[in-house]
Amino acid sequence: MYHERINRATNRNITLSLVANPSHLEAVNPVVQGKTKAEQFYRGDSEGKKIMSILVHGDAAFAGQGVVYETFHLSDLPSYTTNGTVHIVVNNQIGFTTDPRMARSSPYPTDVARVVNAPIFHVNSDDPEAVIYVCSVAAEWRNTFNKDVVVDLVCYRRRGHNEMDEPMFTQPLMYKQIHRQVPVLKKYADKLIAQGIVTLQEFEEEIAKYDRICEEAYGRSKDKKILDIKHWLDSPWPGFFNMDGEPKSMTCPATGIPEDMLTHIGTVASSVPLEGFRIHPGLSRILRGRADMTKKQMVDWALAEYMAFGSLLKEGIHVRLSGQDVERGTFSHRHHVLHDQDVDRRTCVPMNHLWPDQAPYTVCNSSLSEYGVLGFELGYAMASPNALVLWEAQFGDFHNTAQCIIDQFISTGQAKWVRHNGIVLLLPHGMEGMGPEHSSARPERFLQMSNDDSDAYPAFTEDFEVSQLYDCNWIVVNCSTPASYFHVLRRQILLPFRKPLIIFTPKSLLRHPDAKSSFDQMVSGTSFQRVIPEDGPAVRAPEQVRRLIFCTGKVYYDLVKERSSQGLEGQVAITRLEQISPFPFDLIKQEAEKYQGAELVWCQEEHKNMGYYDYISPRFMTILSRARPIWYVGRDPAAAPATGNRNTHLVSLKKFLDTAFNLQAFEGQTF
Known part of the structure; x- marks a missing residue:
């Protein structure tokens, strides 16, 4: 929630914003920091004099939860600092029963705070004046030095972990002492009365006055007939939704842009805007390659991303890309930050030289943290709907150490807290013969947490595509072309609402000669294709097609190559799902009906118990009314996503490609 009140010291309004906090201790820390950073960015508060964060911790969690350490380590990094946070540790001297x-x-x-040399004040919480004094010193420290500061409130829990707990089970001696302890309110009141500062009557009147305030507020709450969602948001996004909190429309405009804009962005992307700036010779070759592609009106993955970002910047949309090594790109494909080879720390970001009045572009290498940094970027995306905020994992499966943020905030955020968020996760994924730790972004996990119903036959209304997106908890895509990637990034902002977007990005496709798109697929009037249908000989004679293969992502290129080598272009059609969830029921139905006599196959390079099959299979059954089976082709079930043995990888690849094009493979099998 957020609340405005008068700051009595300055007689000016101050906004207090409280971020939703799941029961996963300390997980909210980086979220608060990211939101604070965004608010500072939008208000031009580079020194943290207008906006600051306060984090309240428990003692056991502060010591035990690793995200505390990860968040502290962001505190002084240029693109992550919030210019000092006041940390208040409510030190009950016990962790539940431990x-x-x-x-x-x-x-x-509080010793973890020593890692950034933050001052730590330990104060007896039975002395309210000492607490107030220490908090004043902490505030002054933060405001003077713009560094983190910690206040350790040494106190106790009178009744254990909650009102119904029995702490005597586990801490009998401690709680004998606590039961003899005079409560702090009585102790302080007795002191003031003894000193003649207040009378017993004044004290009792103050207590009664406060009780009355609470009772009256409780009474008014029963009369409230209308729940305003905006009162339960930490950032209300004024003007984005209708008064009732609903989107202003249920349409999404075409995501293509004019050809001259594509050319302009491509030209800047292949140049060095600063005079006398010497770049690496290898980078010169890359920029020449971009210039050549622009002339030919073609784009690869990196250039498509450049054009999506650049076009949004022209439209006033702030773009922020964060993660490990994102400035260059893990696979040396991006190069959004150029480094002068002769002058230390002299850099150039051409993306910020596209247009005279463009929105700013922030691209920043993060610390080697997933949990903390993803939480930070999620918080950053909360502050405004008019920003494209992306976090890229070094390899897709590295998101597993940030699973708490994904589970507690990203997947469930709207359901739990009516909280829209447009965070984008870029997760490099694909079986390339590498080891288990660098192959799979674990798409099955995201699909398992998608909330669309596999058994409900949908009503295909006019606004079905956008309504599906509005009803889902997040969007999961695996783009097979640079144009798809370009469109889905732009769609993320042009939609009249915000949803998290999970993109399984490529590795080998970054430089695959066939994984290129033309300007024609990106110009004005074009849009993101949830499904890319077969466009070869098979579509011209669908009655002769014996097998229709559905797939997603990189395996498409393996399938096309194998089909060509076997000369089966007229007998086998291949359809790609670019958007996996929410499931494109309408377009899948069209494709299946187009090839009435064809066998249906789902082909994936992932193992059968991973990837997409368990998600797509029941949805195919629903849309086909179980009239036709969808056969599985891919690797057998396994415990690990990949072996790391190149020869084993190639053998298993050949095996499932052979099955995919063996037109007798499923004869005689029952469904």
């Missing part, structure tokens, strides 16, 4: 002796190896729960 003694500090079993909960940490350091003397104090």
